[in-house]
Amino acid sequence: MDKLMIEGGHPLEGTVQISGAKNSAVALIPAAILADSIVTIDNLPEISDVQLLAELLKEIGGEVELGTHEITVNPATMISMPLPNGRVKKLRASYYLMGAMLGKFKKAVIGLPGGCNLGPRPIDQHIKGFEALGAQVTNEQGAIYLRAEELRGARIYLDVVSVGATINIMLAAVRAKGQTIIENAAKEPEIIDVATLLTSMGAKIKGAGTNVIRIDGVDSLKGCRHSIIPDRIEAGTYMILAAAMGQKVIIDNIIPYHVESLIAKMREMGVTIEVEDDRLLIHNSGEKKGIDVKTLVYPGFPTDLQQPLTSLLTQAEGTSIVTDTIYNARFKHIDELRRMGANVKVEGRSAIINGSTKLQGAKVRASDLRAGAALVVAGLLADGITEISGLEHIDRGYANLEEKLIGLGAKIWREKMTEEELDQVKN
Numbered sequence: 001m002d003k004l005m006i007e008g009g010h011p012l013e014g015t016v017q018i019s020g021a022k023n024s025a026v027a028l029i030p031a032a033i034l035a036d037s038i039v040t041i042d043n044l045p046e047i048s049d050v051q052l053l054a055e056l057l058k059e060i061g062g063e064v065e066l067g068t069h070e071i072t073v074n075p076a077t078m079i080s081m082p083l084p085n086g087r088v089k090k091l092r093a094s095y096y097l098m099g100a101m102l103g104k105f106k107k108a109v110i111g112l113p114g115g116c117n118l119g120p121r122p123i124d125q126h127i128k129g130f131e132a133l134g135a136q137v138t139n140e141q142g143a144i145y146l147r148a149e150e151l152r153g154a155r156i157y158l159d160v161v162s163v164g165a166t167i168n169i170m171l172a173a174v175r176a177k178g179q180t181i182i183e184n185a186a187k188e189p190e191i192i193d194v195a196t197l198l199t200s201m202g203a204k205i206k207g208a209g210t211n212v213i214r215i216d217g218v219d220s221l222k223g224c225r226h227s228i229i230p231d232r233i234e235a236g237t238y239m240i241l242a243a244a245m246g247q248k249v250i251i252d253n254i255i256p257y258h259v260e261s262l263i264a265k266m267r268e269m270g271v272t273i274e275v276e277d278d279r280l281l282i283h284n285s286g287e288k289k290g291i292d293v294k295t296l297v298y299p300g301f302p303t304d305l306q307q308p309l310t311s312l313l314t315q316a317e318g319t320s321i322v323t324d325t326i327y328n329a330r331f332k333h334i335d336e337l338r339r340m341g342a343n344v345k346v347e348g349r350s351a352i353i354n355g356s357t358k359l360q361g362a363k364v365r366a367s368d369l370r371a372g373a374a375l376v377v378a379g380l381l382a383d384g385i386t387e388i389s390g391l392e393h394i395d396r397g398y399a400n401l402e403e404k405l406i407g408l409g410a411k412i413w414r415e416k417m418t419e420e421e422l423d424q425v426k427n
């Protein structure tokens with residue numbers, strides 16, 4: 001097992017290319033199950049969630065070729081094999097196998113998903129949607145059993161705005177008889193991306209990206225080629241890194257509109273940002289002001305950027321308050337930031353950050369994906385060496401992290417953990 005080593009204090013300069021979106025890729029790959037012929041997806045991020053999904057599609061008999069930036073899936077030989085545990089627990093997005101396999105085979109057995117531990121992450125709205133479409137759903141010993149004689153379109157109102165439930169219901173509904181209407185749907189760009197792929201496959205979907213999505217079911221779906229949208233959360237992470245340590249950093253291959261909420265909040269802090277067609281230029285503008293941030297569903301400020309932003313706010317003058325309205329336990333990075341000298345406390349769903357504080361390198365642990373990103377930001381800011389363990393979380397969502405950061409001038413590398421360190425992680 002490796003740890004990430006960062007020698008802090010080196011300024012960043014240059015251009016970073018943003019990869020395809022994790023949260024699109026992990027839905028698009030299961031969506032390929034629904035086709036009758038070959039689906040090719042490009043601009044694929046090199047992350048472990050993608051590798052796991054490729055393996056899961058092979059487990060159900062798919063012919064899958066995973067290249068560096070492209071995946072080809074031939075679903076013709078797939079069968080509805082049960083996937084009760086193993087790989088499904090290693091990522092959140094394995095829940096999309098439920099919608100896709102229910103749509104295609106009218107039956108599926110899938111273990112409960114894993115993913116970042118951010119407090120309770122129920123899937124009741126997914127199940128409510130599948131049941132409304134006519135499926136019988138039971139939870140037996142940690143696996144969800146889904147079965148339907150036939151799927152029939154239905155009107156489904158989501159009690160909670162959920163990205164996963166919106167996409168999962170869409171995946172099943174494209175093969176249902178008649179019309180499905182999802183009300184109070186989530187509006188994230190990744191939902192539009194999935195709808196675009198499904199439409200290229202022959203699905204009839206209107207309203208993706210708004211809070212009402214209408215789907216007219218079709219009898220079959222064909223293969224196609226699709227290119228994934230840029231990862232707005234990876235882009236946001238590099239924007240934060242640039243504001244923390246950059247001289248002049250260009251964040252390239254993005255859709256600036258997708259990161260508007262972060263641009264607005266960073267400008268409020270006093271960061272200078274120039275917006276161009278598909279890139280942003282971030283200049284180091286010296287002193288930063290503390291701000292208050294509340295995470296919301298899209299187009300509000302994304303919860304997935306809350307943790308890395310907290311690290312940047314340790315460098316802002318005055319008090320900042322970061323409130324997460326989406327998850328109730330997304331502050332596991334705060335203890336680690338405190339270890340590095342940050343003046344932060346958690347009260348309920350808010351982190352209260354007093355700055356600015358000089359951070360010191362320390363041995364810290366990433367408890368989840370974006371906690372890892374927060375520690376990378378802190379490590380680049382800190383004096384001395386920071387050692388980050390828990391890299392399996394970071395690798396779920398950041399493609400070629402060290403390569404990209406070294407390209408900007410950072411001093412960052414991986415080292416094997418010692419026996420003693422491995423023992424500490426196990427205990």
Ligand SMILES: CC(=O)N[C@H]1[C@@H](OP(=O)(O)OP(=O)(O)OC[C@H]2O[C@@H](n3ccc(=O)[nH]c3=O)[C@H](O)[C@@H]2O)O[C@H](CO)[C@@H](O)[C@@H]1O
Nearest residue numbers: 023092093120121122123124125126160162163164326327
């Ligand atoms: C793979 C993927 O795309 N992950 C993203 C997705 O996660 P995920 O799809 O799991 O997140 P949701 O949008 O579903 O969750 C939003 C909120 O709704 C609650 N909820 C959700 C479903 C449900 O059936 N019942 C329920 O109560 C959740 O506990 C959470 O409080 O959206 C989150 C919110 O933008 C992001 O943080 C994750 O990066």
Ligand SMILES: C=C(OP(=O)(O)O)C(=O)O
Nearest residue numbers: 092093115116304369370
């Ligand atoms: C929470 C996240 O991922 P997941 O839903 O896959 O656990 C994330 O990407 O920040």
